[in-house]
Amino acid sequence: MNAGRRVRQGERPTAGANIPMEDTAATGKPPLAVIAASLRRERTRAGLTLTEVAQRAGIAKSTLSQLESGTGNPSLETLWALCVALDTPFSRLLDPPRPAVQVIRAGEGPAVSSDQADYQATLLGACPPGARRDIYRVAAEPGHQRTSDPHMPGVVEHVVLSAGRALVGLADDPVELRPGDFITYPADLPHVFRALEPGTWAVLVSEHV
Secondary structure, eight states: OOTTSOOBTTSOOSTTOOOOGGGSGGGOSOOHHHHHHHHHHHHHHHTOOHHHHHHHHTSOHHHHHHHHTTOSOOOHHHHHHHHHHHTOOTHHHHOOOOOSSEEEOTTOSOEEEOSSSSOEEEOOOOOOTTOEEEEEEEEEOSSSOEEEOOOSTTOEEEEEEEESOEEEEETTSOEEEOTTOEEEEETTSOEEEEEOSTTEEEEEEEEEO
16 A cells, blocks of 8 residues: 555545444444454464353353354453453454554544443554653644654654644645544655644654664
């Protein structure tokens, strides 16, 4: 895929991904097909049976079997328990293959709800093995845009807009963000941040592999 092409939620993932459209992040629901494939992969990696994983996680074997077949409605607590049982990061269950540039609008994204409280967690981006992430608060006002030259090869930036409105992303195709919107893009290409309203600020995470 051309790294300069903007890809929004709801478009089909990159070649090789096998994720039904109804399970994509645009639904704001758990991506069941991704979770199912991840659970099968991680259980195979750990060399454990369905019974062993279910016992470790404190859930019924039938529940785990349903999740591995892509059915059921897993709660946040159930998925966390399975991650502990499989000794795997939570994000690994939810993070499918993704394009180089990705935009997640406020209210979208692969979300998992708690069954104990009015609480929902949405995965915006998983940290690759061996990567380092630096977190910044960015404040900007309308006027001249901030244009950044390419960083070191492999650097990726993730931005969540907290207030205001801004054009963010690759210099040749920035995306307008509003509060709660998320974008990730390769920062080893020219990129920009341009505030469109007073009081614009965001959280920026710079990922170094």
